[in-house]
Amino acid sequence: MTCATAPGKIILFGEHAVVYGRPAIAAPLSQLRATAVVEDSPTPGIRLLAADLGTNILLDEAAPDDPVAAVVRQLQTAAHLPRLPDLTITITSQIPIASGLGSGAAITAAVIRALAQHLCLAHLSSDDWVSNLTYEIEKIHHGTPSGIDNTVVAYERPVYFVRQQPQNRIEPFAVAQPLRLLVADTGQSSSTKAVVGDVRRQWQADPAHFEAIFDGCGRIARQARQAIETGDLTQVGQLMDENHRLLQEMTVSSAALDGLVLAARAAGALGAKLSGAGRGGNMIALVTTAGETAVTQSLYQAGARAVFSTVLASTSPIPDNEI
Ligand code: PMV
DSSP: OEEEEEEEEEEEEOTTGGGGTOOEEEEEEEEEEEEEEEEEOSSSSEEEEEGGGTEEEEGGGSOTTOHHHHHHHHHHHHTTOSOOOOEEEEEEESSOTTSSSOHHHHHHHHHHHHHHHHTTOGGGGSHHHHHHHHHHHHHHHHSSOOSHHHHHHHHOSOEEEEOOSSSOEEEOOOOSSOEEEEEEEOSOOOOHHHHHHHHHHHHHHSHHHHHHHHHHHHHHHHHHHHHHHHTOHHHHHHHHHHHHHHHHHTTOOOHHHHHHHHHHHHTTOSEEEEESSOSSSEEEEEEOTTTHHHHHHHHHHTTOSEEEEEEEOOOSOOOTTOO
């Protein structure tokens, strides 16, 4: 039996604009994880079990676009294996689905890692491969993914990310003062693919307006990186507020998200914004240790279905070229 896990993620700055080549900042949510368990099976075929997704099927019976089946097929192709042994693959996840926390990427990364390790394909369980293969599957979920989700869940590090050719710019960064963040769920699910597609249609209809919004998001992400690196939490909070305004202009916020953002600010958060694709899902608020309880209560009073806290702090130093 082989078990592997992968974390959820939050986007601190730059969602949507990152699809159009502007920088973004994201961090793993290590306390919320997807888990994949691979076991040899006494019965023929590869059985995929994911109770949360309502999946209990044999690989051979799965639809061509079934996301879990696609992961197994992708790995089989990458490994050049004409056939796979008889297996049971069981997936569980603590990450709410379709809520901006990267559940799809985390499930994919966990399955790739567990399967690669079980089949002794050491190179395919490396962070690089897990990220690349997850990206291929993200295309099924997202249409035009930027690559930030697969990067954060595969490397499990905060990253400053720019989508570019021939290679994405992926940089770890220092966190001078830990960022205490509350993550609050509207309880409304949202399809990343649909929201990303709608932003694209709006951009195509009015490119000048949307390019200006994306430029604003890019400037904010650059300034935010500096503010995080120098420990200026007040500025980080202000930049979150500014980023949320631009996301509202993109029409990807919602009444529920705006309600939680306002409630967090009114209760003393340093800043707040939606996180992920938007139109539902989660928002994040930057809080002080002293202010955390008041903001949490305020978020619940404003209708949050769940609130949890996470701290973004510097991980061990890593050389620039590791990622
Ligand atoms: O909704 P999520 O958690 O999958 O985040 C999507 C982030 C976007 O910037 C909207 C899309 C992308 O591929 O970067």
